[in-house]
Amino acid sequence: MSINEMNSRVENDRILVLERVFDAPRELVFQMFKEPEHLTHWWGPFGWELPVCHIDFRPGGSWHFCMKCMDQNQGEYYGMESWGKVVYKDIIEPEMITYTDYFSDAEGNIDKDMPSTEVTLEFIDLEGKTKLINRAEYVSAEALNSVLDMGMLQGITETWNRLEQHLNETK
Template sequence: MAMNQLKSRVDGDKVLVLERIFNAPQELVFQMFKEPEHLKHWWGPAGWELPVCNIDFRPGGTWHYCMKCMEQGEYYGMESWGKAIYKDIVEPEMIHYTDYFSDADGNIDESLPASNNTVEFIDLDGTTKLVNRSEYVSAEELQKVLDMGMLHGITETWDRLEKHLQELK
């Protein structure tokens, strides 16, 4: 797998697997998912910022955030709220959480697909292979997020993560 290239596949009909190698050590890549001051630099597609990012990083804790489009265009000013509930954390190797769409108060939006996510951080001798498995309740729910442009968004998001990692090195 080439550095900086997102690979995606569907396992079965309701699990989306995303993989990419980052040119940074495992501990540093893990920190990017743990600390608000890092997430604010890279979470979300190009042109989106993270004005709200509240994290209680522990099993049972939550991450409540708002992505806001700051780029002129059809989505300018649009906000997208999310809430994650952490299930298990093995630092610096794995984060398991359920990800929901929510409102500004943290109320989960049951009308939009939720995903059960496991993010693995695999040490490759100085670089890190990130493997993200997102399981949805049905093939239809997975298709819904794909139709919403999720693959394009995650590609841009992980490009921003690579850029932020390089700025820190």
């Protein structure tokens, strides 16, 4: 796998595994996921910003955020807001973060009608580079398919492209 290339595969019909190598040290890549001043630069697909980003980065803590489409070229999505809430389960710095990812509203109330995701992020040191493995487990194959149908794979690809840009600017 070369840098810039994301590999994806589905395991057991309900686990989406994404892998990508970033040309940056593991500690720096990990830092990008824990600090709002970094997340606001790269979280979300191209044309989307993070106007709300409240993080309590600890096991049991949460991250409440809003992604907003600021790109007029995205037509019907322009001005749209997408709220999310992450509840951290385990953090082993700089190796791993596990959390539950929810859709939410502006007050942080979890949307029970949308599928939640159990996520494990693994940061593997590759002699100055970092292999990031994202394992996202859904309650069912239908739940996984519903987020894939929403364009989640394209969204995460663009998000990780933005992460790579921010890493290059930060290094």
